[in-house]
Every structure is written in structure tokens, then in C-alpha cells.
Amino acid sequence: xxxxxxxxxxxxxxxxxxxxxVEARQHGLNVLVLDExxxxxxxxxxxxxxxxxxxxxxxxxxxxxxQEAFELAQRFRASGAEYRPGRSIWQIDxxxxxxxxxxxxxxxxxxxxxxxLIATGAMERPMPFPGWTLPGVLACTAADVLYKSSGLLPxxxxxxxxxxxxxxxxxxxxxxxxxKIAAYLDTNPHLAPFQALPYLPKALRGHEYLRKGIAxxxxxxxxxxxxxxxxTGLEAEGEGHLQKxxxxxxxxxxxxxxxxxxxxxxxxxxxxxxxxxxxxEHTWYEKQRYWEPVLDQWxxxxxxxxxxxxxSGRVCGSANSVLTGQLAALETARALGKIxxxxxxxxxAPLLKKQDQELAIRPFLDTLFPPRHxxxxxxxxxxxxxxxxxVRVREIRDAVRLGALSPDRVKPMxxxxxxxxxxxxxxxxxxxxxxxxxQVSPADVGYFRVRSPIKPVTLGQLTGVE
Amino acid sequence: MFQPPPNVAKTIQxxxxxxxxxxxxxxxxxxxxMGEGYLxxxxxxxxxxxxxxxxxxxxxxxxxxEINGQPNQQSCMIQVRDGMNIQRQLKKGExx
Numbered sequence: 001x002x003x004x005x006x007x008x009x010x011x012x013x014x015x016x017x018x019x020x021x022v023e024a025r026q027h028g029l030n031v032l033v034l035d036e037x038x039x040x041x042x043x044x045x046x047x048x049x050x051x052x053x054x055x056x057x058x059x060x061x062x063x064x065x066x067q068e069a070f071e072l073a074q075r076f077r078a079s080g081a082e083y084r085p086g087r088s089i090w091q092i093d094x095x096x097x098x099x100x101x102x103x104x105x106x107x108x109x110x111x112x113x114x115x116x117l118i119a120t121g122a123m124e125r126p127m128p129f130p131g132w133t134l135p136g137v138l139a140c141t142a143a144d145v146l147y148k149s150s151g152l153l154p155x156x157x158x159x160x161x162x163x164x165x166x167x168x169x170x171x172x173x174x175x176x177x178x179x180k181i182a183a184y185l186d187t188n189p190h191l192a193p194f195q196a197l198p199y200l201p202k203a204l205r206g207h208e209y210l211r212k213g214i215a216x217x218x219x220x221x222x223x224x225x226x227x228x229x230x231x232t233g234l235e236a237e238g239e240g241h242l243q244k245x246x247x248x249x250x251x252x253x254x255x256x257x258x259x260x261x262x263x264x265x266x267x268x269x270x271x272x273x274x275x276x277x278x279x280x281e282h283t284w285y286e287k288q289r290y291w292e293p294v295l296d297q298w299x300x301x302x303x304x305x306x307x308x309x310x311x312s313g314r315v316c317g318s319a320n321s322v323l324t325g326q327l328a329a330l331e332t333a334r335a336l337g338k339i340x341x342x343x344x345x346x347x348x349a350p351l352l353k354k355q356d357q358e359l360a361i362r363p364f365l366d367t368l369f370p371p372r373h374x375x376x377x378x379x380x381x382x383x384x385x386x387x388x389x390x391v392r393v394r395e396i397r398d399a400v401r402l403g404a405l406s407p408d409r410v411k412p413m414x415x416x417x418x419x420x421x422x423x424x425x426x427x428x429x430x431x432x433x434x435x436x437x438x439q440v441s442p443a444d445v446g447y448f449r450v451r452s453p454i455k456p457v458t459l460g461q462l463t464g465v466e
Numbered sequence: 467m468f469q470p471p472p473n474v475a476k477t478i479q480x481x482x483x484x485x486x487x488x489x490x491x492x493x494x495x496x497x498x499x500m501g502e503g504y505l506x507x508x509x510x511x512x513x514x515x516x517x518x519x520x521x522x523x524x525x526x527x528x529x530x531x532e533i534n535g536q537p538n539q540q541s542c543m544i545q546v547r548d549g550m551n552i553q554r555q556l557k558k559g560e561x562x
Binding site for chain 2: 036037038043047050086088103104105123124126133134135136137138139141142145146149150151152153154155156240241260261271387388389390419420421424425456458
């Protein structure tokens with residue numbers, strides 16, 4: 001059976017994937033873009049074409065970068081790249097054969113690529129606390145997705161918890177849309193701003209971001225929402241769904257708030273499911289406490305002909321994602337003989353210069369918003385860590401004490417990571433708990449071995465039999 | 467919990483737990499149900515506790531529903547279609 005052949009298969013149609021596809025097409029490559037979502041834009045620019053076309057007022061409020069992203073989406077549409085939305089990768093073989101299924105069922109399909117670009121973006125860092133599985137407790141980006149894709153707005157008593165620029169951004173977007181936020185619980189450690197100070201001079205080169213950040217802080221603090229700083233503990237409670245939150249600041253007494261919705265955000269981490277399944281080398285990024293694939297300046301991984309662009313490498317935001325996508329596509333154009341090294345170097349020079357400017361603020365931001373205890377390892381031993389199999393902190397610690405020193409050893413003992421999400425939600429926390437129990441770094445503990453199928457596939461889809 | 471936008475053409479008919487709803491096209495099943503006031507989408511297969519969509523981007527698998535007879539579908543990833551029949555899944559120990 002002959003497989004459909006492509007020069008370049010790009011996974012993900014967010015900023016990085018779209019930019020890579022446009023660049024690759026300019027050099028005459030035969031490109032396929034597979035994306036899990038029903039529309040282009042990734043998570044950040046979700047539903048962007050529909051927003052631009054059908055919801056003009058709201059689109060204009062989203063800011064100038066959305067206009068740029070819409071233009072990128074238009075260039076992508078016109079690029080001649082084959083684009084298949086709603087397709088999930090469930091396996092990639094070492095010879096770069098890809099297996100993918102449709103969100104609506106239907107048989108699994110297979111194709112082969114000369115080179116692959118993984119541009120699957122980032123996900124919210126899950127940080128467990130008692131009650132985080134109650135209906136009414138959501139990731140803050142979930143509220144953003146509901147707004148952008150369906151126009152749904154939160155209502156009732158709304159509490160936000162966490163830290164970081166994205167939480168502020170989403171909070172301000174809700175405020176702009178007329179949503180009333182009851183309380184904003186900030187979990188950032190008091191010392192973080194001082195620790196970030198040495199990185200401020202360099203960050204000033206990205207002053208546009210700083211200006212935006214200060215404007216957002218101002219909007220939040222003057223919105224009428226009760227702002228509580230230095231929050232170190234949280235519990236969500238309710239019968240069947242969220243009704244109230246209890247929180248603590250340092251060693252103060254617990255306070256209580258009524259709540260219908262609790263929106264969480266503790267930063268984002270790279271989605272490494274595919275790079276892990278392929279066996280790419282990963283390294284621990286201590287500042288933001290996550291694993292990232294080891295990449296060179298073109299996004300090449302440790303596996304030949306496999307590269308990563310955008311936030312599925314290191315989380316650096318959408319503007320950098322576009323640049324990394326273009327750089328990766330130039331590398332592919334050279335590797336496949338469409339351009340030579342001199343042309344690649346010349347074409348990359350302005351992109352690298354822009355990237356240098358773009359990344360100036362990252363050391364400052366990554367130090368200003370550190371993921372830190374007590375949120376990384378829940379103090380309450382009964383907290384559910386693995387949502388799928390309902391495994392608690394205590395059970396993971398017990399397994400470590402019995403000699404299971406890594407996530408893969410703990411997994412068969414207590415089932416954490418064995419449910420449908422395949423450790424996407426618990427992986428980092430399990431590693432942090434094991435590291436905490438052993439008094440070592442998660443870098444020494446390692447991560448789960450991610451195996452195919454990385455998305456659930458039915459036997460019917462595998463065999464093509466209904 | 468979530469307020470749907472006013473003045474949206476609701477051209478799609480779906481059935482959830484035997485009740486029919488007119489919903490707007492171009493959205494996911496989970497979003498459509500949240501717009502109709504449903505937050506809880508399933509019960510945990512381990513403890514039976516109520517669960518709802520958490521991430522809305524295909525990561526958490528907490529929005530699993532039975533859609534057109536096919537169980538364990540990620541309802542935050544699947545677009546609503548006219549005539550879709552959606553069910554909550556059975557709790558552990560319950561039989562059809």
C-alpha cells in the first residue's frame with residue numbers, strides 16, 4: 001500500500017504552524033498541516049476567522065495582534081498547504097510515518113513525511129488543591145475559549161486564582177466584556193519581584209509588553225474586584241458543584257468567599273506528548289519547572305528530521321512562535337535542497353534579530369512569575385493529583401517510600417497517569433511529589449514514558465470497520 | 467454559570483438526555499451544553515463524583531460524553547451537528 005507522501009508535515013495550525021506552512025510553501029515544499037481543533041488560530045487566536053468575519057466589535061477589542069494573526073491566517077489559507085482540521089495524531093513512527101484520526105470518528109489515516117514540525121503549543125500547568133475537580137472550577141483559558149469560540153461569558157460570583165500575565169490578560173478581557181469579577185486571588189510569592197529585578201534592564205527592550213502589563217494591573221486593581229495578594233492555600237467546596245472557596249495568605253486564618261466559578265491559572269507549560277512519544281531528548285527548565293525538548297536555533301530536536309516550533313518548545317508567546325515557525329521552515333527548505341546554506345542564513349538573519357528583541361522580556365517574566373511551593377506539591381495529603389484515576393498525594397508518597405523512585409515506577413502501583421488523559425494533567429505534579437519526597441530535583445526523577453496511542457483510538461478506527 | 471450571547475441564530479437541533487435544544491452552529495458540544503446551563507457533564511468512573519469540562523482544549527478528558535452512541539467522546543473537541551444525540555455516561559456499577 002503506498003502512503004500519501006509529503007515533504008513537510010506540520011502538526012498544529014496556531015501561530016507557529018501557520019507561519020511555518022506559509023514559509024515552506026514559498027520555497028515550493030509539499031506541505032500538510034494537521035490540527036486537532038476545528039479552526040485555525042491555535043488556542044491563542046482561537047476562532048479568529050469567525051471573530052473577524054462575524055463578531056467585528058469583539059474582534060476589534062481583542063487588540064492589534066489579532067489583526068496580524070488574522071492576516072497570517074489569510075496567508076496560510078492562500079499558501080497552498082493542504083490543511084486538515086479536526087485531526088489528532090495518535091502515533092508517529094521513527095521513519096516519520098504519521099497516524100491520525102478524526103475527532104468525529106472515522107477510520108485512522110496514515111501518511112509519510114520527509115520532515116515533521118511539531119507545533120502543538122502549550123497547556124495550562126495543572127496545580128491541584130482540594131476540590132479542584134468540582135464542576136465550576138476551570139482553567140482560566142477554558143473561559144477564554146468559551147468566549148472566543150461561542151461568545152459565552154461567565155456569570156455569578158466569579159473568583160480568579162493564580163498568577164502571571166495570561167491570568168491578567170484574560171481577567172481584563174472579561175472586564176472589557178462587562179463581566180463582574182468578585183475576587184482576584186494572587187498566588188505570586190512576595191519576593192518574586194525583587195528576584196526578577198536583575199532582568200529588568202534587558203526586559204526594557206520589550207517595553208511594549210511592560211506597558212501592557214502595567215495597564216492590565218491598573219485595570220484589575222481598579223475594577224472593583226477584591227484583590228488578595230500572597231495567597232498560599234485554597235480549597236474549593238460545594239455539593240455536586242462549586243459553592244464557595246476558602247483561602248489562606250501565609251499563616252493567616254482561612255477566609256471564605258461565595259463562588260459560582262473559579263478560574264485558575266499558574267502559567268503554561270509545553271505540550272510534550274508528541275515529542276515524548278517520538279523519544280526526543282528533553283531537558284528540565286528550572287525557572288519555570290517544566291520539561292522542554294532540547295532544540296537548536298532552527299528548532300531541530302535530537303531526532304533527525306523532527307523539529308519543534310512555538311510554545312511546544314519553550315513557552316515564549318505567540319510572536320516568537322511565528323518566528324520559530326519560519327526558522328524551522330527555512331531549515332526544512334535547506335535540508336530538502338530548495339535553498340542553500342547561504343540563502344538560509346540570509347533569510348534567517350532578520351528573523352533572528354527580531355527574535356532577540358522578542359525574547360528580551362522572557363527572563364524577567366519567567367523569574368517574576370515562578371511556579372512555586374506550596375502550589376507545586378499540595379500540602380493537603382488527601383488532594384487528588386490524578387483526576388482520571390483519583391490518586392491522592394498520600395498514595396504517591398507511600399509508593400515512593402516503598403521504593404518507587406520515578407513516575408513510571410509509581411504508575412503501576414497507584415494507577416496515576418493510567419487514565420484517559422495519559423498523565424497530561426498529573427505528570428508534572430507526580431514528578432514534583434516524588435522529587436519532594438526524595439528531596440531531589442524533578443530533573444533527577446524524570447517523567448512518564450509516553451507511549452502510543454497518545455489519543456484514544458477505537459478498534460473500529462484502527463481497522464476501518466464500522 | 468455561563469451566559470450565552472444574545473441574538474445568535476440557533477439553527478442546530480441537538481438532543482441531550484432526551485431533551486431537545488436549539489443551539490448556535492460553529493461551537494463544540496461542551497460549549498453548547500454550557501450555554502444551555504449545564505456544567506456537570508459526567509460522573510467520575512472511580513468515585514462517582516460529578517465532573518465538568520476543565521480545560522476546553524482536549525487535554526483533561528473530563529468532558530467525556532456519549533455522542534451518537536459512541537462513548538468517551540471529548541465533547542470540547544467535537545462540533546455540534548444537527549440531530550446529534552448526546553447522553554451522559556453511566557456511573558460505575560450501573561448497567562444499560
